[in-house]
Amino acid sequence: MIQVGIIGGTGYVGAELLRLLSNHNKVKISAVSSTSYSGKTISSIYPNFYGINEIVYGNEDEVIEKSDLIFLGLPSGLSESIVEKAVKKNKICIDMGADFRFKSETAYKKWYKKDFEIMDLHEKSVYGLPELNRKYIKEAKIIGNPGCYATSVELALLPLISGGFIEEKGIIADCKSGVTGSGRSLKEGSHFVNCNESFSAYKVANHRHTPEIEENLSSVSKKDVKLTFIPHLIPINRGILSTVYTTPKDKIDMEKLHEDYCEFYKAEPFVKVLPLGEVAKINNVRLSNYCHISLHYDEENNKLIMISCLDNMVKGSAGQGIQNMNIVLGFDEKEGLNAVPAIF
Structure with a gap:
């Protein structure tokens, strides 16, 4: 089993990742972090997990240590330093925010008011739209999940x-x-x-x-x-x-x-x-x-x-992140994502 962690697990993206990963047969959720709800169980924030997943929110270092692959569900501008720590420990990172979506630092700075502070991370990152970059995603250590x-x-x-x-x-x-x-x-x-x-x-x-x-x-x-x-x-x-x-x-x-x-x-x-x-x-x-x-x-x-x-929460966010995870780990791309759309 591949150990998968989530940094920033109380937002909608983090919660949707937890929901979808619960149906994945080849990974185990190893740790989830939250700044605001550290020490609380997931089900205390999202009662739909009651009796299904009672993992306790920890800190980002715990997630990095326990996980082979890490999803970052953080506001834009907060992922770079965390990804640097994780990559040094040979972890794969999928950033659900905007920090690794751009190759152009000029465009990122204009729209997000922030520089690329660790340039080599961006040079190694891949834009995670599978239909466009699948062959590059397969070899990536840092994936910028696209916007919805x-x-x-x-x-x-x-x-x-x-x-x-x-x-x-x-x-x-x-x-x-x-x-x-x-x-x-x-x-x-x-x-x-x-x-x-x-x-x-x-x-x-x-x-x-x-x-x-x-x-x-x-x-x-x-x-x-x-x-x-x-x-x-x-x-x-x-x-x-x-x-x-x-x-x-x-x-x-x-x-x-x-x-x-x-x-x-x-x-x-x-x-x-x-x-x-x-x-x-x-x-x-x-x-x-x-x-x-x-x-x-x-x-x-x-x-x-x-x-x-x-x-927007699945193919536009968490589902696409898991699709990228499946590609980079060599799983069937549809693993954990086979659900037929809801009828109503």
Whole structure:
């Protein structure tokens, strides 16, 4: 059994990792840390674990010492020094925050107001989108798990960008997320009275996932990809729906494009391209590691539209982290992630 630990185990991401890892047959949860709840049991914070997992929250050094692989579920800006300690002890680290998502220090500093303090860690890290970087993830010691919105938008666009089918500028990503995307800490916008029966945009054209998406799509395109990204908060617990508008360079044959998408993702266990005429919906991927993509064309305005849906807490976060874990440890990629999406 591989010993797996979590540093920062009381946020939504940490709790979701615990839930999913509980169904994994090849790993054992060795230790979990929490600054705020040290000494308390997991079930005292999340009663759904009562009688199932009664592990006690410890400290980060305990997690590093007891674990072969470590997930870091921390706010951005806190992972570097911990990863340095862990890597020196030959541990594998999967950072669920943004600290290892970027190759460009300039972009990270602009959007996160922080420098790369330990440069060699970033040179060794791999961006953990399996559908893009699987061969590099296999050999990685440090994996930066992608952002939830970024995962949805990048999966929607990868076949088009890699094939050079669309204009690299003027892409619009209109995205909606459930309230778990804002984390466990209470914020004004996530109060029940402010989000229930409401629907609002936030961080318009100023969201931190914008440079992440642009950097990774540009690396595929070998051209400078630019997009306008507008996130919205919708009154559901979990899920992301991204509607991505693009301009094709040539006349579109939707049957051929659909074949190209199916071919591009045919070996990917968690990306499902829906038949033409169907529309991707959040409730069809809920509580699963699947991403559904549907393709649409506005012929009159020459706009190619992709709709991409995933569960922000699973494929958008903890599930993708476990998918990366499976790859780097040589397990079946679907291990622990085989759950069929919830029916309702």
